[in-house]
Amino acid sequence: MEAKAGPTNVEGEFGAEAEVQDSGQNDSFETEGLQRSLSAIDRQYAAQPEQPRRIHILGTGSIGKLVAHSLRGIANPPPITLVFHRYRLLEAWEQSKKQITIQDDDFKVPRGGYDVELMSEVRRQHGVELENGQPSVYDFPDEVQPHEAAKILEQQRKENAATQHQELGAGGQAPLSPPQDGKKRRPGRGDYAMSNEPIHNLIVTTKAAFTIPALSAVKHRLSSNSTVCFLQNGMGIIDDVNKQLFPKEADRPNYVQGIITHGVNVPPAAAERDPFFAVHAGHGTIALGLLPRSGIKQTTITGRKDSDSRDVKTEFFPPSARYLLRTLTRTPVLCAVGFTPTELLQQQLEKLAVNSILNPLTSLLDARNGALLHNFALTRTMRLLLAETSLVIRTLPELQGIPNINTRFSAERLETLVISVAHKTRDNVSSMLADVRAGRRTEIEYINGYIVRRGEEVGIKCVVNYGIMQTVVGKCMITQREAQDAVPMETGLNP
Structure with a gap:
């Protein structure tokens, strides 16, 4: 009996991913009328032309390591490039076995085959990206505040771009601007690992607060044909990315x-020994949704009574996003x-x-998550927060017209939901608590801060969420100051 031909595997940088079926399957997608009659899922899994397979992962924290490790474990894995944000990580990688190790229960699974890059240095001060050779906001005279200097530098950058970077005339420079020294960037130790090749598929796993600086270093490598997948906590990140990095929708x-919902952590002791090690403590899921280029609007939901997933146009799934x-x-x-984008939005709001x-x-x-249980004083605080959050979410314009939203x-x-999650994770330390203990910037602006911002848009003042947010920011600043004032001590020295 003749063996049946199996799926065709395509190796290398280009080509469709594994399990590309034979050309006979493509016949059902030749006519436009038949294609429209198929569901969005059928169109999503239709064969597509050659697509670059390499996936870049920006952010090598716990989630980034899990995603990279998992992708390299599938059949016909795609080429994976880890993008490091510090030279020390690149140096540690070169001195290691060049593997990512994930521990699941008592099993440690090392996996290699990765490529690495070092992102270029991008200076951002007071929300302004500074070009090479451009002065710092702190180089201005004392009477000019840093935020005012940032506005001057931003205006100069726009003028330079408008004149195609031609030098200004003798009197064209702002009078308060310090003189340009004309120094070029000195070669760095990690220049050999930098790249300017286009990025077609990018997964971002950095903390929400560091998304803008991280993407600033690779934005020139992204185009309208690229796809960026955000695996982060919080909401409102994409709004900031569009506002600061991609103001033009066409670009x-x-x-x-x-x-x-996966639980991944890195024990401090293990991080010092191997920065490419993580523990997969809790198995979960990943909910994914391709967002419309123009964002989710009320007309997307209520524009037609019979609108459903079958009305999604084929152009809604670009090749890189499909891949x-x-x-x-x-x-x-x-x-x-x-x-679908609408269902994903609701799941995001629940997690938020x-x-x-x-x-x-x-x-x-x-305290750990379980400390919030069986404490009526904390329950009162919880209910005050949830009363504001519930009112804001139920008032959002993009959710109007969806049945059962109020319930x-x-x-x-x-x-x-909060009590259920707190009970299941009662022994866990929240990621925000870990950041506060370490004096790192938290994601509070993209969690409670998002609720405050959306509340202002719909005319609701979320004073409780705002107060909690500012208190967390203040506590983090206290921790940072204590860490800066701490005197480093060395132990184990000979008398």
Whole structure:
């Protein structure tokens, strides 16, 4: 009996991902009328032309290591490039076995085959990106405040771009600007690992607060044909990316939003021995959704009564986005599932509501998640926060017209979700508490801060969320100052 021909595997930088079926399957997609009759899922998994397979991962924290490790474990894995933000990480990689190790229970699985890059240095001060040779905001005279100097430098940068970087005349320079020294950037030790090659598929796993600086270093390598997948906590990140990095819609890459529930951590002792080690403590899922280029609007939901997933146009799934979604969803460890943008938004808001309680309260109390249970004084605080959050979410214009919204996002149901998550993770230390203890910047601006901003847009003053947010920021500043004032001590010295 003749063996049946199996899937065709395509190796190398280009080509469709694994399990590309034979050309006979493509016949069902030749006519436009038949293609429209198929569901969005059928069109998503239709064969597509050659697509660059390399995936860049920006952010080598716990989630970044898990995603990179999982992608290299599938059949016909895609080429993976780890983008380091510090030379010390690159140096540690070169001196290591060049492997990422993930521990699951008592099993440690090392996996290699990665390429690495070092992102270029980008100076950002007071929200302004400074070019090479441009002075710092602190080089101005004392009477000019740093934020005012940033505005002057930003205006100069725009003028230079408008005149194609030609030198200004003798009297064209702003009078308060310090003289340009004309120094060029000196060669760095990690220049050999830098690249300017285009990035077609990018997964961002950095902390939300560091997304803008991280993407600033690679934005010139992204185009409208690229796809960026955000696997981060919080909401409102993409709005800031569009405002600061891609103000023109035609130049923006395609965005895939992800909600990850996997529990991954790096023990401090293990991080010192091996910075490419992580523990997969809790198995979860990843909810993925391709966002419309113009964003989710009310007309997208209520524009037509019979609108559903079948009305999604084929152009809605660009080739790079299709490839990235296919690759992530065929990775068993990640358990990734695709959703429509509207359903993904609702899941994001549910997770945001839970994080807006657990993260800030545990950070302020310096306690594990289970400490919030069976404490009526904390329950009162929780209910004040959830009352604001519930009202804001139920008033959002992009959710109007969706049935059962008032029930799904009622304060009572959100409280049930918070208690359930707190009970399941009662022994865990929240990521925000870990950041506060270490004196790092938290994601509070993209959690409770997002609720405050959206509340202002719909005319609701979220004073409780604002107060909690500012208190967390203040506690983090206290920790930072204590760390700066600490005197380093060396132990084990001979008398």
